[in-house]
Amino acid sequence: MKIGIADTTFARVNMGAVAIDELKRHATLRIERYTVPGMKDLPVACKKLIEERGCDLVMALGMPGGKDKDKLCAHEASQGLQLAMLMTNKHIIEVFVHEDEAKDDRELAWLLEQRTREHAVNAVKLLLYPRELERDAGTGQRQGFPDAGPARQ
Ligand SMILES: Cc1nc2c(=O)[nH]c(=O)nc-2n(C[C@H](O)[C@H](O)[C@H](O)CO)c1C
Numbered sequence: 001m002k003i004g005i006a007d008t009t010f011a012r013v014n015m016g017a018v019a020i021d022e023l024k025r026h027a028t029l030r031i032e033r034y035t036v037p038g039m040k041d042l043p044v045a046c047k048k049l050i051e052e053r054g055c056d057l058v059m060a061l062g063m064p065g066g067k068d069k070d071k072l073c074a075h076e077a078s079q080g081l082q083l084a085m086l087m088t089n090k091h092i093i094e095v096f097v098h099e100d101e102a103k104d105d106r107e108l109a110w111l112l113e114q115r116t117r118e119h120a121v122n123a124v125k126l127l128l129y130p131r132e133l134e135r136d137a138g139t140g141q142r143q144g145f146p147d148a149g150p151a152r153q
Helices: 015-026 039-051 068-088 105-128 130-135
Strands: 002-008 030-036 057-062 091-096
Touching: 002 015, 002 039, 015 030, 015 057, 015 105, 030 039, 039 057, 039 068, 057 068, 057 105, 068 091, 091 105, 105 130
Parallel strands: 002 030, 002 057, 057 091
Antiparallel strands: none
């Protein structure tokens, strides 16, 4: 199995390196990396990782900035990623951390790393251990900040 890592120079943490470190802790997989300037470049990078470099699943790692134009870019990038998934019939795990989700730089660095790590585990489960995801269905999992947990009557 081969996992693709698409990441950006715009992000303020080396999300690609974090993802690769976490993947290696959980599975022996071949990994292909493709770094692009910003998140709108991610859809084609992911599609190329799948079609030209034979990846079975790709993680798309990006950090939308806090301005309105960044949020618009994030929406466009996200739509591109959805399209790339449908065109290739492969999962692309979108790992976006919006800069304004965090109250300061310290929390941003933590969130960028933590969400990336938790989604890397999801990527391994999707590819190799889908039953583990099934077991967690409906449990309010979140990546980064604490899990929401199941709703109770
Ligand atoms: C406005 C803007 N905002 C972001 C952002 O918040 N996060 C990000 O990763 N990239 C941003 N970019 C860059 C674009 O995604 C892209 O790299 C350029 O438009 C070149 O294709 C742009 C242009």
